Amino acid sequence: DTAVSQTPKYLVTQMGNDKSIKCEQNLGHDTMYWYKQDSKKFLKIMFSYNNKELIINETVPNRFSPKSPDKAHLNLHINSLELGDSAVYFCASSQGDGFSNEQFFGPGTRLTVL
Amino acid sequence: AQSVTQPDIHITVSEGASLELRCNYSYGATPYLFWYVQSPGQGLQLLLKYFSGDTLVQGIKGFEAEFKRSQSSFNLRKPSVHWSDAAEYFCAVGAREYGNKLVFGAGTILRVKS
Numbered sequence: 622d623t624a625v626s627q628t629p630k631y632l633v634t635q636m637g638n639d640k641s642i643k644c645e646q647n648l649g650h651d652t653m654y655w656y657k658q659d660s661k662k663f664l665k666i667m668f669s670y671n672n673k674e675l676i677i678n679e680t681v682p683n684r685f686s687p688k689s690p691d692k693a694h695l696n697l698h699i700n701s702l703e704l705g706d707s708a709v710y711f712c713a714s715s716q717g718d719g720f721s722n723e724q725f726f727g728p729g730t731r732l733t734v735l
Numbered sequence: 736a737q738s739v740t741q742p743d744i745h746i747t748v749s750e751g752a753s754l755e756l757r758c759n760y761s762y763g764a765t766p767y768l769f770w771y772v773q774s775p776g777q778g779l780q781l782l783l784k785y786f787s788g789d790t791l792v793q794g795i796k797g798f799e800a801e802f803k804r805s806q807s808s809f810n811l812r813k814p815s816v817h818w819s820d821a822a823e824y825f826c827a828v829g830a831r832e833y834g835n836k837l838v839f840g841a842g843t844i845l846r847v848k849s
Binding site: 654662663666671679720728 | 769776777778779780784786823825829830831833834835836837844
């Protein structure tokens with residue numbers, strides 16, 4: 622059973638389009654995250670949700686909107702895609718806070734904007 | 736501001752040789768320290784974690800790390816590297832004072848030659 626799953630695994634799209642990435646965790650965790658890993662492999666947090674409430678928003682452009690319909694799901698919607706959005710996006714989850722507990726990562730979604 | 740430095744972008748070792756990956760952090764608080772590994776095309780997996788107690792921490796896959804407060808370092812070691820250890824390794828730091836998140840280093844790519 623996959624603990625943290627993301628769909629799709631690959632996403633190729635044109636500039637200006639709107640796209641969504643879905644994430645689901647079956648670990649029963651109460652906190653979920655979105656990270657962006659750029660071409661230099663630098664991993665940076667974008668958002669964090671705890672029990673469906675947004676608790677971290679790291680100065681991400683408004684074009685990015687996370688949505689958490691329930692504790693097990695955290696989706697990422699991106700409007701008006703730009704070339705600079707090309708990256709690998711990772712979803713993660715943890716039980717409790719995100720600074721002291723292990724985070725479990727999904728396999729990533731590679732987004733390519735043409 | 737908090738930061739995590741992994742000074743080595745790439746390291747190549749021979750199979751069977753010992754390994755040390757360096758990590759230095761800049762935090763005013765007592766941090767939680769983590770090492771994660773990312774295999775190609777995969778998400779991150781936790782190797783080990785330190786917060787308090789014995790400064791030498793054992794992890795999975797035969798890895799260990801030593802916390803040195805005086806040097807603000809948390810270096811990862813393995814006595815004998817296997818070809819399957821080839822991956823990218825990320826040091827991460829968290830602290831309550833800096834919010835519900837981890838700050839990651841830029842990663843070190845490990846290549847293993849036979």
